[in-house]
Amino acid sequence: xxxxxxxxxxxxxxxxxxxxxxxxxxxxxxxxxxxxxxxxxxxxxxxxxxxxxxxxxxxxxxxxxxxxxxxxxxxxxxxxxxxxxxxxxxxxxxxxxxxxxxxxxxxxxxxxxxxxxxxxxxxxxxxxxxxxxxxxxxxxxxxxxxxxxxxxxxxxxxxxxxxxxxxxxxxxxxxxxxxxxxxxxxxxxxxxxxxxx
Amino acid sequence: xxxxxxxxxxxxxxxxxxxxxxxxxxxxxxxxxxxxxxxxxxxxxxxxxxxxxxxxxxxxxxxxxxxxxxxxxxxxxxxxxxxxxxxxxxxxxxxxxxxxxxxxxxxxxxxxxxxxxxxxxxxxxxxxxxxxxxxxxxxxxxxxxxxxxxxxxxxxxxxxxxxxxxxxxxxxxxxxxxxxxxxxxxxxxxxxxxxxx
Amino acid sequence: xxxxxxxxxxxxxxxxxxxxxxxxxxxxxxxxxxxxxxxxxxxxxxxxxxxxxxxxxxxxxxxxxxxxxxxxxxxxxxxxxxxxxxxxxxxxxxxxxxxxxxxxxxxxxxxxxxxxxxxxxxxxxxxxxxxxxxxxxxxxxxxxxxxxxxxxxxxxxxxxxxxxxxxxxxxxxxxxxxxxxxxxxxxxxxxxxxxxxxxxxxxxxxxxxxxxxxxxxxxxxxxxxxxxxxxxxxxxxxxxxxxxxxxxxxxxxxxxxxxx
Numbered sequence: 001x002x003x004x005x006x007x008x009x010x011x012x013x014x015x016x017x018x019x020x021x022x023x024x025x026x027x028x029x030x031x032x033x034x035x036x037x038x039x040x041x042x043x044x045x046x047x048x049x050x051x052x053x054x055x056x057x058x059x060x061x062x063x064x065x066x067x068x069x070x071x072x073x074x075x076x077x078x079x080x081x082x083x084x085x086x087x088x089x090x091x092x093x094x095x096x097x098x099x100x101x102x103x104x105x106x107x108x109x110x111x112x113x114x115x116x117x118x119x120x121x122x123x124x125x126x127x128x129x130x131x132x133x134x135x136x137x138x139x140x141x142x143x144x145x146x147x148x149x150x151x152x153x154x155x156x157x158x159x160x161x162x163x164x165x166x167x168x169x170x171x172x173x174x175x176x177x178x179x180x181x182x183x184x185x186x187x188x189x190x191x192x193x194x195x196x197x
Numbered sequence: 198x199x200x201x202x203x204x205x206x207x208x209x210x211x212x213x214x215x216x217x218x219x220x221x222x223x224x225x226x227x228x229x230x231x232x233x234x235x236x237x238x239x240x241x242x243x244x245x246x247x248x249x250x251x252x253x254x255x256x257x258x259x260x261x262x263x264x265x266x267x268x269x270x271x272x273x274x275x276x277x278x279x280x281x282x283x284x285x286x287x288x289x290x291x292x293x294x295x296x297x298x299x300x301x302x303x304x305x306x307x308x309x310x311x312x313x314x315x316x317x318x319x320x321x322x323x324x325x326x327x328x329x330x331x332x333x334x335x336x337x338x339x340x341x342x343x344x345x346x347x348x349x350x351x352x353x354x355x356x357x358x359x360x361x362x363x364x365x366x367x368x369x370x371x372x373x374x375x376x377x378x379x380x381x382x383x384x385x386x387x388x389x390x391x392x393x394x
Numbered sequence: 395x396x397x398x399x400x401x402x403x404x405x406x407x408x409x410x411x412x413x414x415x416x417x418x419x420x421x422x423x424x425x426x427x428x429x430x431x432x433x434x435x436x437x438x439x440x441x442x443x444x445x446x447x448x449x450x451x452x453x454x455x456x457x458x459x460x461x462x463x464x465x466x467x468x469x470x471x472x473x474x475x476x477x478x479x480x481x482x483x484x485x486x487x488x489x490x491x492x493x494x495x496x497x498x499x500x501x502x503x504x505x506x507x508x509x510x511x512x513x514x515x516x517x518x519x520x521x522x523x524x525x526x527x528x529x530x531x532x533x534x535x536x537x538x539x540x541x542x543x544x545x546x547x548x549x550x551x552x553x554x555x556x557x558x559x560x561x562x563x564x565x566x567x568x569x570x571x572x573x574x575x576x577x578x579x580x581x582x583x584x585x586x587x588x589x590x591x592x593x594x595x596x597x598x599x600x601x602x603x604x605x606x607x608x609x610x611x612x613x614x615x616x617x618x619x620x621x622x623x624x625x626x627x628x629x630x631x632x633x634x635x636x637x638x639x640x641x642x643x644x645x646x647x648x649x650x651x652x653x654x
Contacts, residue, residue, distance in 0.1 A: 004249075009272060012251025012265040015522070016273050029275040051248070052201075054209025058519070067519040068209040075206060076213055076520045078226040085517075087510065089410055096506035106369070112502060114495070115411035115456050122369040125543040132542035134359045143361045155512050156519060164508045169497045215523035263522075284544065293549035309553075352542050363553065366546040 001032060003039055007047070010040040020063030020153060061152035062159060085127065085154070094120045095129060095151070100166055102146035103133050109145075121145065129154065198229060200236055204244070207237040217260030291317045292326060292348075296360060299343035300330050306342075318342070326351065412460035413499040415442065420496070427496065430489055432468040439464055455611055462614055467492060574609035578632075579618070587633045 001009075013026050023041065027034045041057070041064060048056055055066045068076055087095070094117050097109050109117045124130040129151045135141040147160070157163060198206075210223050220238065224231045238254070238261060245253055252263045265273060284292070291314050294306050307314045321327040326348045332338040344357070354360060409415040419438050420427060443461055470488040513519050582588060593606055610632070613619040620635045 008249045008251040008266070009269055010251070012269045013272065013276055015252050015263070016265050017276060021276075025276070029272055047248070051244070052205045054205040054207070055212050065521055066212070067515070067521050068213050069205070070513045070518045072206055072209045073518045073520075075226055076209065077517075079210065079214060079218075079222075085514075089506070092506040092510050093410060093502060096509055097502050099509075100502070100505065112495075112498060113411055114413035114460065114499065118369045125369075132361055132546075134354055134542075135361065141358075143365055154515050155509065156515060164505060164512070166501060166505050169500050169504075209520075212522060213520035286548070289544055289548040290551065293545045296545065297549055352545065354542075361542060361546060363546065363549055366550060 001030070001036070003036075003043060006030070006032075006036060006040045007043045010037060011044055014044075014057070014064050014066055017065070020058075020060045020065040022063040025063075058156055059158040060156050061149050065153075067156070088120075090115070090117070090120045091123060095124055095147070098124070098130055098145050099147045099151065099160070099163060102160075103136070103144040104146075105136055105142040105144055107142060198227070198233070200233075200240060203227070203229070203233060203237045204240045207234060208241055211254070211261050211263055214262075217257045217262040219260040222260075285317075287312075287314070287317045288320060292321055292344075295321070295327055295342050296344050296348065296357075297363075299357075300333075300341040301343075302333055302339040302341055304339060410503075412457045413496060414503070415439070415457070416460070416492075417496055417500060417503075427493055430493070432464065432471055432489065436461075436464040436468050455607060458611055458614060462620065463492065466620060571605055571608045571612060574605045575612055578606070578609055578613065579634075582619070582632065582634045585634075589632070593632070 009030065010026055013029060014021055023034050023037045027037045030037070045057055053069075054072065055068050058065050058067045060067075090113075093113055094109055097112050098104055101108065101112075106117060106121055109121070121130065125132070125145075127150075128148055130145050131148050133144045133146045136144045151157075152159065206227065207223055210226060211218055220231050220234045224234045227234070242254055250266075251269065252265050255262050255264050287310070290310055291306055294309050295301055298305065298309075303314065303318055306318065318327065322329070324347075325345055327342050328345045330341045330343045333341050349356065409418065416435070416439065419425075419435060420430060423434070423438075425431060425435065440461060443457055467488045515521060578593065593610070610619070617635055620633045
């Protein structure tokens with residue numbers, strides 16, 4: 001198929017998919033080879049860069065998805081149809097540890113954090129951001145955990161290697177203010193999920 | 198707002214809305230007047246006409262919605278679902294009982310669930326997650342069921358002994374018991390780990 | 395409580411645990427992480443624990459464990475250097491494990507903040523809410539990607555509702571803290587040490603876990619046991635701090651523990 005014909009078709013497929021879609025699956029649906037799909041995707045990216053759209057093509061969880069541009073977040077939140085997760089610090093810390101150290105046991109998470117993490121882990125499991133991978137082959141056979149596809153999707157990561165680089169410390173970092181954690185988030189969302197400016 | 202700035206923003210709102218969205222509502226979210234929104238919508242329509250996209254703007258039930266072009270319908274149908282099929286609750290329950298209590302008869306499954314489980318069992322057999330192990334040597338010779346290799350693969354288990362126990366599960370976080378004891382622990386029992394706005 | 399303490403008590407809410415608190419104290423006092431003045435940090439830490447007394451016990455538990463660790467490190471540093479039995483073997487600084495844990499914790503704390511700021515679907519970025527009707531027709535995709543968690547949750551729900559004796563699995567045997575203290579003491583008898591995790595292994599029930607933990611805290615408080623950490627693996631070991639008698643039993647009046 002001509003690239004000029006293929007590009008909008010690929011756009012339609014990405015648009016219509018109910019989650020990130022792999023180039024491989026697009027190729028399958030269109031009965032063409034993946035290289036062609038990749039050129040169409042590139043053409044789309046060029047197109048979006050040239051003429052500003054409300055959304056962009058994000059590479060996420062091994063596939064592609066159209067997502068609105070981050071600078072529009074405030075306005076979109078005002079539409080109020082999304083109810084985003086708000087992570088507590090314990091949840092975020094545990095999630096980070098699981099993401100970087102998977103497969104990991106609960107006691108490893110707890111050793112690193114210095115506190116019981118059972119209920120946080122349970123919540124992460126319920127929210128499907130973390131899953132049970134099986135059991136570790138050591139005495140006691142503890143369960144081992146890892147992150148899910150939903151985790152990648154939520155944080156817009158193409159795969160685990162796209163996680164922010166873990167900074168190795170050889171000394172203490174300058175003190176970050178308590179509360180600075182949330183400081184630079186546009187926390188305009190009130191309980192109804194509606195924003196008020 | 199400048200029409201050049203407004204147009205992609207309006208596109209983003211239509212894109213992310215969970216159904217047809219009225220110009221009035223867009224105007225409200227953007228805190229601007231409807232006339233401006235209408236010019237942005239017209240600009241979008243011109244844009245889509247000039248440069249073929251995979252979707253078009255349709256006026257539907259008093260609002261606007263982005264839809265894939267009808268000539269792509271065949272390809273879209275081939276796409277099927279990208280989301281994994283979720284187990285129904287009955288299927289999950291029956292599978293759990295069979296996994297943990299195998300070899301098990303249909304009537305044992307039904308006794309535990311309190312409802313007829315014939316059709317669920319049939320589906321699980323068809324999906325090859327469950328198989329017939331043989332017949333139980335009791336009057337009536339009921340068939341006994343167990344899980345399959347496909348079941349292990351689906352859940353990423355090396356073998357059945359890798360199945361986490363219910364006890365391990367309940368250790369993650371206390372349910373009701375000890376509720377009073379755990380209730381007033383501010384840091385340990387974090388506020389649900391994740392809260393929703 | 396003086397003003398300073400109140401301040402601490404309020405601030406405590408902001409700390410995720412003992413490591414977070416220690417990290418804060420070290421930074422606040424501009425201490426050298428590789429040469430932590432154990433006496434000073436332990437004092438400050440214990441002052442805060444005092445302020446925490448009004449808070450609940452289990453919270454204090456994790457903080458108490460750290461207090462024991464700090465005290466242990468401090469005492470180890472105070473010990474006069476003994477004539478080395480094996481002079482070849484270089485002895486590690488007793489603070490080394492703690493330093494490693496603090497640096498490691500800092501690493502994850504920092505990256506969790508980075509992750510928090512990462513543009514997030516549903517908060518910063520939005521995807522289309524409603525899938526096309528065209529693609530909904532084809533749903534026979536088969537069973538994929540449900541987690542073990544779902545399986546377990548389903549089993550739990552079934553058992554919760556189910557009649558008969560299956561429920562006994564959930565029933566808890568009544569255990570007293572006193573009994574558990576004696577169990578711990580008797581398992582320590584004739585042993586040099588027990589691994590902390592071993593006390594909680596073997597599919598121990600939640601309430602047993604809590605009772606065991608409370609018992610440990612009591613034993614620490616009574617100075618009957620000490621916790622130590624193995625530097626290479628980070629395992630926490632439980633050592634008897636006193637010579638235990640034949641029976642190993644401790645005569646404790648249950649009521650004084652305040653758990654009944």
